[in-house]
Amino acid sequence: MNILKSLALCAVVVSGAAQAEEKTLKVYNWFDYITPKALEDFKAQHPSIKLVYDIFDTNEALEAKLLTGNSGYDVVVPSNVFLAKQIEAGVFQPLDRSQLPNWNHLDPKLMKLIEANDPGNQYAVPYMYGTILIGFNPAKVKAALGDNAPVDSWDLIFKEENISKLKQCGVALLDSPSEILPLALQHLGLDPNSSNPKDYDKAEALLMKIRPYITYFHSSKYMADIANGDICVAVGYSGSFSQAANRAKEAKNGVTVDMRLPKEGAPIWFDMLAIPKGASNPGDAYTFINYLLQPNVIAPISDFVGYPNPNKDASGLVEPAIRNNPNLYPTDAAMATLYTLKPLDSKAERARTRAWTKIKSGR
Numbered sequence: 538m539n540i541l542k543s544l545a546l547c548a549v550v551v552s553g554a555a556q557a558e559e560k561t562l563k564v565y566n567w568f569d570y571i572t573p574k575a576l577e578d579f580k581a582q583h584p585s586i587k588l589v590y591d592i593f594d595t596n597e598a599l600e601a602k603l604l605t606g607n608s609g610y611d612v613v614v615p616s617n618v619f620l621a622k623q624i625e626a627g628v629f630q631p632l633d634r635s636q637l638p639n640w641n642h643l644d645p646k647l648m649k650l651i652e653a654n655d656p657g658n659q660y661a662v663p664y665m666y667g668t669i670l671i672g673f674n675p676a677k678v679k680a681a682l683g684d685n686a687p688v689d690s691w692d693l694i695f696k697e698e699n700i701s702k703l704k705q706c707g708v709a710l711l712d713s714p715s716e717i718l719p720l721a722l723q724h725l726g727l728d729p730n731s732s733n734p735k736d737y738d739k740a741e742a743l744l745m746k747i748r749p750y751i752t753y754f755h756s757s758k759y760m761a762d763i764a765n766g767d768i769c770v771a772v773g774y775s776g777s778f779s780q781a782a783n784r785a786k787e788a789k790n791g792v793t794v795d796m797r798l799p800k801e802g803a804p805i806w807f808d809m810l811a812i813p814k815g816a817s818n819p820g821d822a823y824t825f826i827n828y829l830l831q832p833n834v835i836a837p838i839s840d841f842v843g844y845p846n847p848n849k850d851a852s853g854l855v856e857p858a859i860r861n862n863p864n865l866y867p868t869d870a871a872m873a874t875l876y877t878l879k880p881l882d883s884k885a886e887r888a889r890t891r892a893w894t895k896i897k898s899g900r
Contacts, residue, residue, distance in 0.1 A: 689797045
């Protein structure tokens with residue numbers, strides 16, 4: 538009997554030790570932004586890591602957690618402009634690149650662009666990237682503007698003679714002052730990251746002029762609407778139009794969705810992998826980030842989400858429909874026209890907010 542008790546006690550001790558060795562890794566990423574297989578394969582390769590994977594749908598939701606000083610997560614995925622503000626607030630740990638041997642797969646040209654928000658690439662690793670561009674229904678735009686519609690130019694949106702004719706089939710813009718007002722500034726020949734409040738008055742005047750022809754402002758609704766044929770033009774995120782095109786094909790509804798990266802240039806954004814200062818398991822956070830830096834891991838994720846990734850050695854593994862689309866994977870010439878957005882000082886931020894309030898209300 539004593540022997541049986543001893544064996545049972547040993548079993549409990551061994552079991553407890555095994556459980557103690559299992560470490561929890563908490564990841565906080567955007568909704569629908571990774572393949573289930575990528576998570577399953579990570580768990581299979583690292584059975585000692587208990588992966589907790591949660592999702593959010595706005596940068597503001599993530600930032601609210603981060604600014605408490607204890608987000609409860611080991612890996613988070615802010616967009617680059619928010620990342621810049623969070624770096625300034627001291628939210629993240631500096632990266633130890635010795636724990637990221639797959640860093641060499643990252644594209645140096647893209648890493649240079651990211652330095653506008655993360656000088657020296659000290660705090661974060663890019664996950665996916667994209668641009669803000671024009672999505673459109675070719676048949677409806679042709680019916681409204683003819684064969685020579687400037688779908689490859691911001692003139693399609695910002696010139697009244699064009700957008701006034703598109704009103705009949707519907708035009709949507711992102712509900713995002715930090716992304717739409719820089720486009721207006723650029724169109725006016727001003728700095729998209731201007732800190733001069735008077736520049737926002739000029740951008741406001743331009744947008745108020747075309748405001749009567751804008752159907753609505755929304756940052757996700759346009760995807761379903763353009764796929765269904767309910768609108769004909771939208772200013773939105775590159776990958777969202779790739780997804781909308783696929784939805785229309787699957788629905789077999791006769792709608793075609795196309796997109797163009799305007800020749801004048803556009804903002805380029807990055808979603809970044811970073812480790813909060815309060816992370817309880819930074820060691821496994823590096824393991825997870827390094828796993829995502831493998832070309833054979835990140836390429837299928839690009840196929841799934843419709844966005845390009847910054848891994849130069851993964852490009853050849855991404856589906857041709859994505860990697861050969863210059864509106865998703867910008868050419869070198871197009872890349873030279875792209876710019877990153879930066880946080881504004883408080884005075885310019887207030888001017889931009891006031892302008893946006895007036896633009897959205899239309900008065």
